Amino acid sequence: MALDLLLRQGRRADEDAPVDIAIASGRIVEIAGRIAADAPEERLDGRLVIAGFVDSHIHLDKSCILDRCHCEQGTLEEAIASVATAKRSFTEADIYARAQRTLEKAIVQGTTRMRTHVEIDPRVGLKGFHAVRRLKRDYEWAIDLQICAFPQEGLTNDPGAEELLVQACEQGADVIGGCPYTDADPPTQIARIFEIARRFGLDIDFHLDFDIDPSWMHLDEVCRQTDAQGWGGRVAVGHVTKLSAIDHCRLAEIGRRLADVGVAVTVLPATDLFLMGRERHLHVPRGVAPAHRLLHHGVTCSLATNNVLNPFTPFGDCSLIRMANLYANVAQIGRARDLKACFDMITTLPARLMNAAHYGVAVGHPADLVVLDSRDPTLAVAEVAQPLFGLKRGRRSFTRAAATIHRP
Numbered sequence: 001m002a003l004d005l006l007l008r009q010g011r012r013a014d015e016d017a018p019v020d021i022a023i024a025s026g027r028i029v030e031i032a033g034r035i036a037a038d039a040p041e042e043r044l045d046g047r048l049v050i051a052g053f054v055d056s057h058i059h060l061d062k063s064c065i066l067d068r069c070h071c072e073q074g075t076l077e078e079a080i081a082s083v084a085t086a087k088r089s090f091t092e093a094d095i096y097a098r099a100q101r102t103l104e105k106a107i108v109q110g111t112t113r114m115r116t117h118v119e120i121d122p123r124v125g126l127k128g129f130h131a132v133r134r135l136k137r138d139y140e141w142a143i144d145l146q147i148c149a150f151p152q153e154g155l156t157n158d159p160g161a162e163e164l165l166v167q168a169c170e171q172g173a174d175v176i177g178g179c180p181y182t183d184a185d186p187p188t189q190i191a192r193i194f195e196i197a198r199r200f201g202l203d204i205d206f207h208l209d210f211d212i213d214p215s216w217m218h219l220d221e222v223c224r225q226t227d228a229q230g231w232g233g234r235v236a237v238g239h240v241t242k243l244s245a246i247d248h249c250r251l252a253e254i255g256r257r258l259a260d261v262g263v264a265v266t267v268l269p270a271t272d273l274f275l276m277g278r279e280r281h282l283h284v285p286r287g288v289a290p291a292h293r294l295l296h297h298g299v300t301c302s303l304a305t306n307n308v309l310n311p312f313t314p315f316g317d318c319s320l321i322r323m324a325n326l327y328a329n330v331a332q333i334g335r336a337r338d339l340k341a342c343f344d345m346i347t348t349l350p351a352r353l354m355n356a357a358h359y360g361v362a363v364g365h366p367a368d369l370v371v372l373d374s375r376d377p378t379l380a381v382a383e384v385a386q387p388l389f390g391l392k393r394g395r396r397s398f399t400r401a402a403a404t405i406h407r408p
């Protein structure tokens with residue numbers, strides 16, 4: 001078979017020995033210690049080669065709007081209200097241009113798969129959905145984009161929102177999302193979202209339990225419905241910052257329940273750190289759910305970007321390796337095996353959370369490959385290792401020049 005490219009001596013995240021990877025017609029056709037073939041080559045010299053980073057939770061449609069928003073108190077309430085106002089003047093072209101800027105940043109950071117939430121409500125209508133759907137097609141050469149349509153400002157309290165959500169599902173939304181904490185009737189919203197998900201056969205992704213008051217949680221109802229509807233393995237929840245405010249015994253109990261019913265968790269460190277604990281002025285709590293502890297109970301967990309340059313998070317370079325490093329630092333992780341878990345939470349685990357097919361460096365899979373300037377996943381997290389180049393279905397999708405020192 002004629003090969004298109006041979007990657008020489010790359011190291012996979014779970015194997016010590018370097019391997020050659022042969023690519024033909026956009027697929028990985030052979031992996032072996034040494035492949036004898038006459039084909040264009042790229043020497044990796046033992047560097048890490050992964051199937052790309054997987055961002056399981058981002059908001060492309062409302063990224064890059066800091067210049068038109070208030071960000072005075074830095075609370076969740078202010079962020080939602082400020083974006084709700086800015087959203088009224090969004091156009092499809094404007095959403096596309098901002099989302100494109102953010103998506104291109106993610107591509108050069110080595111992200112090859114992504115789930116973006118898109119807001120649906122009677123004010124913005126389907127503008128965000130249509131803009132991002134176009135972006136998904138225009139960038140399929142670089143990234144697989146899942147679109148999750150969701151009602152940020154509530155469902156049962158917002159007449160017309162459910163009809164729009166259903167229209168988005170009819171027009172190709174990949175996932176349906178919910179946001180019970182902004183709804184006047186959270187349990188009814190949860191029930192409605194499950195009903196629409198069942199009607200269209202979609203996975204569900206909730207924004208959930210986004211404060212640090214552990215006296216009540218919507219998580220119980222989401223677990224109960226997941227179980228009752230037989231939707232295990234198809235439900236994810238994002239934030240769940242309440243889990244940062246409970247003791248280890250209760251966390252273990254909740255972790256076992258999440259694993260049993262098949263509800264996955266996405267932690268969004270940049271946003272959670274920015275918005276939580278604003279009522280405190282001294283000893284501000286971190287407000288980041290302990291994903292690495294939930295992993296020990298068998299929960300599928302991921303670390304993701306969430307917001308970029310808006311009142312929810314006025315930062316963002318779309319680097320998931322930076323997010324893993326930020327989480328490790330905040331969660332006081334020092335052991336190698338926990339650092340490796342942080343790497344898994346931006347690669348294999350979000351791929352599992354998103355039910356992404358054919359992810360991984362394996363024969364028969366699409367040649368979605370990203371080379372990192374590191375030899376080891378734990379060091380990659382510790383040092384915020386930079387991606388050097390990436391392939392999507394065998395075609396080079398980005399290159400980042402390595403830094404050069406110019407000695408005297």
Ligand SMILES: [Zn+2]
Nearest residue numbers: 117207238306
């Ligand atoms: Zn979000």
